[in-house]
Amino acid sequence: MQQGDETAFCELYDLFHRKLYRFCYGFLKDHQHSQEVVQETCLSLWTSYCNPNLRQDTSIESLRFTIAHRNLVDSWRKQIALNKCKEQALYHIPKFENETEAYTISRDFDQIYQNAFAQLTEQQQKVFLLSREEGLSYHEIAERMHISKNTVKYHLTNALSIFRKYLSKYGILSVLFYWIFRFL
Secondary structure (H helix, E strand, C coil): CCCCCHHHHHHHHHHHHHHHHHHHHHHHCCHHHHHHHHHHHHHHHHHHHHCCCCCCCCCHHHHHHHHHHHHHHHHHHHHHHHHHHHHHHHHHCCCCCCHHHHHHHHHHHHHHHHHHHHCCCHHHHHHHHHHHCCCCCHHHHHHHHCCCHHHHHHHHHHHHHHHHHHHHCCCCHHHHHHHHCCCC
16 A cells, blocks of 8 residues: 555455444444545545555554544534534525516526536536535536546635625625535
């Protein structure tokens, strides 16, 4: 592993993914979310062991559950932050008195959303749609598009930044989270 051999990574994943999955699923009770945490854990474990500064006597057994626990906590924090954003967005969305007004405003938001979406590059659009509309993880998007997970993260981060800047011009930044995360 310390030499960066990819076969060693596959063996590491095969060896640990079942136990790590059960560990994560015990906390999350969600298959996809647990799979994502396991993948992040194996990747972190791999990069830790590829580090030449790691002590040779470091136990991979204890390290894997330490990393998994850390990734679980990070995952919970992200979910809490996302839920708070959704609540704030829903709180700021006005209550409409009639369906016609609601339809008109919804259509306007759709148009603004489409205009913001048009500002994205083709790669950003693909990554954004796979993430937000199909609900795919970074890993699944990377596999489908034949790019790295870091590239997926880069495109999605830039896409969200473009949305934020575009929507702030209209004073509807709080609606961003509702509109973008309406499929979750």
